Amino acid sequence: GLVTADDLINLPKYEAIVRAGTEVVRIKTLKPPNGPAQSSRSRIIAESRRRYYKRATEVREAIRRRRHRDDGVVIPSAPDMGDNAPVELAYDEY
Numbered sequence: 001g002l003v004t005a006d007d008l009i010n011l012p013k014y015e016a017i018v019r020a021g022t023e024v025v026r027i028k029t030l031k032p033p034n035g036p037a038q039s040s041r042s043r044i045i046a047e048s049r050r051r052y053y054k055r056a057t058e059v060r061e062a063i064r065r066r067r068h069r070d071d072g073v074v075i076p077s078a079p080d081m082g083d084n085a086p087v088e089l090a091y092d093e094y
Contacts, residue, residue: 003017003024011026014028014029014030014031015027015028015029016029
């Protein structure tokens with residue numbers, strides 16, 4: 001028969017209503033896999049930094065070189081502050 005909004009709202013965990021051909025049936029679904037007890041957020045951030053992090057001075061220098069190569073204009077680079085340079089980090093929160 002017809003499926004109502006209440007039918008969907010009142011489904012027990014790990015059950016679904018599906019249409020197979022012309023029939024509407026209720027099925028059991030798989031339970032989610034057991035994942036890590038804690039969030040993977042810090043591990044993901046650490047791995048992203050390991051793979052993709054570059055100091056802001058390196059990025060600026062790469063941009064400067066690219067601009068110089070593309071249009072022949074020389075853009076002065078920022079002074080190197082060595083280890084005293086502030087570390088600029090930015091990433092999205094999810």
